[in-house]
Amino acid sequence: MARKVYVTLTVKAIILADDDANVQEIIDELDYNFSDTTGKAEVLDTTLEESEITDSKLKEYDKATGPCPYCGRKEHWYNDVPLRAFCWGTEKKPHREWHKKVPGKLQPYKEA
Numbered sequence: 695m696a697r698k699v700y701v702t703l704t705v706k707a708i709i710l711a712d713d714d715a716n717v718q719e720i721i722d723e724l725d726y727n728f729s730d731t732t733g734k735a736e737v738l739d740t741t742l743e744e745s746e747i748t749d750s751k752l753k754e755y756d757k758a759t760g761p762c763p764y765c766g767r768k769e770h771w772y773n774d775v776p777l778r779a780f781c782w783g784t785e786k787k788p789h790r791e792w793h794k795k796v797p798g799k800l801q802p803y804k805e806a
């Protein structure tokens with residue numbers, strides 16, 4: 695006899711990401727696979743239900759630039775010299791480009 699058990703796991707991941715990578719996008723596209731090593735069970739399915747970026751340089755930038763005034767998104771895409779936060783909304787709800795320079799001492803590029 696086998697029984698189905700639903701388990702909620704909390705997993706902490708350390709991700710080394712490129713400076714210009716969108717960490718939320720990486721999380722959304724993560725491939726993960728849990729498997730039993732005791733031989734007494736089989737993991738039928740796993741779904742990532744919740745994720746939070748707990749510490750990163752990008753999180754500091756996100757905090758400093760604040761939410762997007764158009765869609766309220768708090769995690770941005772970063773590019774440009776000097777470094778800027780960008781948002782265009784989501785694929786389903788796009789909006790015109792918003793960008794804001796990473797302020798003050800967090801700015802990694804010296805201004806000309």
Ligand SMILES: [Zn+2]
Binds near residue numbers: 764765782789
């Ligand atoms: Zn936005």
